[in-house]
Amino acid sequence: MLISKKIKLADIIHHDNRLVPIINRFGIQFGFGDRTIEEICVKRKINTNFLLEILNAFHDEEYIPDKNLPNFSFYNIVDYLSRSHKYYNTVKIPDIEKLIDKLIWSDISQKQNKELLKNFFDEYSKKVNKHTNYEENKIYPYMLEIESSLKKKYITEKLEKKILKYPIKEYAKEHSDLDSALIDLKNIIIKYLPPPDNPIVMNKILSEIFRLEKELKDHTRIEEHVLIPKVKEIEKEILKFKKKN
Numbered sequence: 382m383l384i385s386k387k388i389k390l391a392d393i394i395h396h397d398n399r400l401v402p403i404i405n406r407f408g409i410q411f412g413f414g415d416r417t418i419e420e421i422c423v424k425r426k427i428n429t430n431f432l433l434e435i436l437n438a439f440h441d442e443e444y445i446p447d448k449n450l451p452n453f454s455f456y457n458i459v460d461y462l463s464r465s466h467k468y469y470n471t472v473k474i475p476d477i478e479k480l481i482d483k484l485i486w487s488d489i490s491q492k493q494n495k496e497l498l499k500n501f502f503d504e505y506s507k508k509v510n511k512h513t514n515y516e517e518n519k520i521y522p523y524m525l526e527i528e529s530s531l532k533k534k535y536i537t538e539k540l541e542k543k544i545l546k547y548p549i550k551e552y553a554k555e556h557s558d559l560d561s562a563l564i565d566l567k568n569i570i571i572k573y574l575p576p577p578d579n580p581i582v583m584n585k586i587l588s589e590i591f592r593l594e595k596e597l598k599d600h601t602r603i604e605e606h607v608l609i610p611k612v613k614e615i616e617k618e619i620l621k622f623k624k625k626n
């Protein structure tokens with residue numbers, strides 16, 4: 382289903398409740414009655430096309446955002462992506478950590494299982510943290526910088542050097558590392574750990590990990606299919622500009 386601006390937001394949520402955290406990131410909370418997406422966006426001064434792109438990208442894995450349509454600025458995208466990072470680091474990951482803490486193995490010989498899972502998850506969360514910090518401190522500011530250069534129609538020598546030394550296509554390689562760490566984590570649970578005394582908690586942990594994985598994949602898709610192509614185009618464009626110090 383393609384989500385369009387004339388559809389009621391409530392209907393979208395009934396259809397796909399995974400979109401709730403996304404609309405929250407745009408500052409939309411429940412209680413929106415029968416208003417359509419467009420009506421809500423106008424009232425809250427949200428860029429309708431941008432919200433639609435994000436909702437569709439998360440709702441349908443096959444959806445490739447229209448390269449020509451997003452005339453929204455990097456500022457919108459970066460703001461949205463940074464909010465998502467905050468959600469992963471301060472809500473999702475701590476939630477899973479709390480669940481891991483609840484696991485019980487009463488057999489003394491199996492006590493180390495919890496530590497093993499904890500350490501593994503800890504490693505993973507550190508990787509997510511490092512990656513999101515890197516994006517927020519290096520990649521996103523870089524995007525804002527080239528966007529501003531495009532608007533001003535000139536390029537500084539420093540920026541030119543940056544583009545030539547580390548073009549955006551290098552950054553796209555970063556993501557595969559995070560994917561493989563999560564696959565290992567799931568396999569530890571599914572294949573190797575003996576069942577705990579409270580298997581329901583373990584099931585919950587696994588389904589939360591699957592959810593986090595899906596969210597991160599969708600997030601990465603925005604970075605790779607919306608941001609990177611746009612950045613590549615701008616890099617090419619501004620390298621043609623006159624230099625100014």
Ligand SMILES: [Fe+2]
Nearest residue numbers: 462513516604
């Ligand atoms: Fe990110």
Ligand SMILES: [Fe+2]
Nearest residue numbers: 516556601604
């Ligand atoms: Fe990323």
